[in-house]
Amino acid sequence: ETGVTQTPRHLVMGMTNKKSLKCEQHLGHNAMYWYKQSAKKPLELMFVYNFKEQTENNSVPSRFSPECPNSSHLFLHLHTLQPEDSALYLCASSQELHNEQFFGPGTRLTVL
Amino acid sequence: GQNIDQPTEMTATEGAIVQINCTYQTSGFNGLFWYQQHAGEAPTFLSYNVLDGLEEKGRFSSFLSRSKGYSYLLLKELQMKDSASYLCAVRDRDYQLIWGAGTKLIIKP
Numbered sequence: 001e002t003g004v005t006q007t008p009r010h011l012v013m014g015m016t017n018k019k020s021l022k023c024e025q026h027l028g029h030n031a032m033y034w035y036k037q038s039a040k041k042p043l044e045l046m047f048v049y050n051f052k053e054q055t056e057n058n059s060v061p062s063r064f065s066p067e068c069p070n071s072s073h074l075f076l077h078l079h080t081l082q083p084e085d086s087a088l089y090l091c092a093s094s095q096e097l098h099n100e101q102f103f104g105p106g107t108r109l110t111v112l
Numbered sequence: 113g114q115n116i117d118q119p120t121e122m123t124a125t126e127g128a129i130v131q132i133n134c135t136y137q138t139s140g141f142n143g144l145f146w147y148q149q150h151a152g153e154a155p156t157f158l159s160y161n162v163l164d165g166l167e168e169k170g171r172f173s174s175f176l177s178r179s180k181g182y183s184y185l186l187l188k189e190l191q192m193k194d195s196a197s198y199l200c201a202v203r204d205r206d207y208q209l210i211w212g213a214g215t216k217l218i219i220k221p
Binding site for chain 2: 004045098104105106
């Protein structure tokens with residue numbers, strides 16, 4: 001257990017569905033991150049929040065919409081996704097921005 | 113562009129030693145991380161190097177040469193549970209983390 005939880009662990013959705021991924025950290029960290037992990041590719045940083053404020057959006061399509069209501073919770077809202085969006089979505093947190101990160105177990109997303 | 117290179121896959125024998133290399137070309141350097149990721153699980157932090165030299169932590173050691181843009185992770189007395197992917201990540205001058213694709217390590221009895 002890393003202190004970072006993610007739900008759901010697995011998600012299958014159609015291209016017209018709307019769903020949300022949830023992340024919660026119990027470590028008192030100030031920064032939170034969303035990553036996409038595809039097979040045999042480097043981790044792709046999607047969004048970064050520091051003290052609830054979004055600091056980075058790495059050219060992510062608008063069909064992915066993050067939300068950070070407080071320093072402990074992070075959501076990723078999904079709508080009209082494409083099959084190529086199927087991947088493992090990892091949430092992470094760190095005490096300070098871009099320091100040692102603690103990862104959640106990820107949500108395995110399949111888009112049909 | 114910024115780039116991290118690691119071997120895609122390595123195989124080693126239980127009880128042996130293995131060295132996983134990582135070379136990087138980044139805009140500046142503010143530290144290098146190694147993470148371990150077992151299949152279907154979250155990456156977990158292993159080590160951090162910011163100065164040249166060897167950092168030892170039990171069976172695992174990590175080495176850094178900033179002038180060569182090179183690091184390695186050394187695993188001794190390999191155990192079956194060490195079968196995992198090992199991710200190298202470099203923090204550039206803007207403190208952005210650049211990730212390698214990971215090295216899948218297979219341990220055989």
